[in-house]
Amino acid sequence: MDAVLNSGDTAWMLISTALVMLMTIPGVALFYGGLTKKENVLNTIFLSFIAFAITSIIWVIYGYPLAFGTDVMGLIGNPMNILMNGIDVNALAPLAPTIPLLVYVAFQMTFAAITVALISGAVVERMKFSSWMVFVPAWITLVYIPISHWVWGGGWLAQLGALDFAGGTVVHLNAGIAALALVLLLGKRKDIRLLPHNLGYSVIGAALLWFGWFGFNAGSALSAGGLAGSAFLATNTATAAALISWVIIDIVKTGKPTVLGAITGAVAGLVAITPAAGFVTITGAIIIGLLVSVFCYFAISTVKARFGYDDALDVFGVHAVGGAWGALATGIFAAPFINSLGTGALYGNPGQILTQIIAILSVAAYTFIMTIIIAKVIDMTMGLRVEDKEEIEGLDTHLHEESGYRI
């Protein structure tokens, strides 16, 4: 690819960046907000908004240079360009040489923001807002930034050949494992039932996620061309397949299809196709989508019930399980005629599966341990959890002096 600015690519990446921003606020915010009790709707939505704001600032101060700066021993980027100093507005991105570097910075910033916002779904209805405001910058700095460097910024997993088109390990596995670690420290809610107070919000949120995900996945082609189109179509196909497959599982297991099941299946499909979107054929996308609902459904209805952890809105069940499946499936289905950077087991490179497994296990282990450490320090200094009275009566009135509904 010639290092010459292409205005078509640049326009598409600006749009994609805005689409990914839409996934966090209002996408994740509404998806999660509708699933909680009405006494916690504002707090739940607020967790996403504040996560987006905090990450936005960190990313332009030191986040981008540490994640995507010149590699230092495979572990972290060289932190030049603090506060974007030294970057000419017309400079082109080293990893995407037809678009301006500052557009690439903004695009990557939206990925960091949604990753941490996704974690909030596990901790809703009982975590202190002040602790969340400390957790977000700590986690972005110590967990997200190193991992995005390892996989995308030229770090050791990239050097090993791990494939992650748009964030199966960096975003979804990462967020899902962090969610699990956090809820293990935080403990169960007093009322652990999932009784959504307004499923309509969640439907709108899921629809915005699906829409925004085209920027997430097709944008990860980093250009407006054939690969972006292929990733776009694979994304939609896998999502549709996963929605249908969840609805069928619902009917088989309980006799009735549910709307929450359908939108959960759609999100699981989006998660699973994320690492694979720019590598697989339509057949691969359909198989990835059909199977992800089976794995996630099992994780949510059986594994969670068996072990009793209170992952309130199933962040681990959907994002860690779906993301791990997608990363593994990339190692199986990556087709070299779709993208020359990836060849999976089906096309004669069985070693790719091993590489994917190494990426999955190392990211999961690092995230789990670091998240436990961060959360433990916060718990010992300022406490993670709200008072019993605040939890029972709702976080909106107690933490924010506001109420979502006055009707």
Next chain:
Amino acid sequence: MKEITAIIRPDKLEVVKEALQEIQCNGITVTEVKGRGRQLGITESYRGRDYKVDLLPKTRLEIIVNDEDLENVIDTIVKTAQTGDIGDGKIFVSAVEEVVRIRTGERGEKAV
């Protein structure tokens, strides 16, 4: 004089109200309430897990009638609020010792 307390389905309020008006029973007090009957609510399923929702929204009507109108009003409510399914509600009847119309000071049956 009797007080009729009727717990009915919220969606039946309009038809019950119209039917009561047709038999000249105009004075009603309506409250939105939550409750449960013998079947202890309903079961809802979210992401493959069942949850019991044991307090359902209902509508409560309070009506004071003279003794001779009692049966007619009860029949009207039963006929219009009935679907035959679980959750149709209940009617309670109790005696009323005195009724006073505040505007005029009238008492007893005249004030109903």
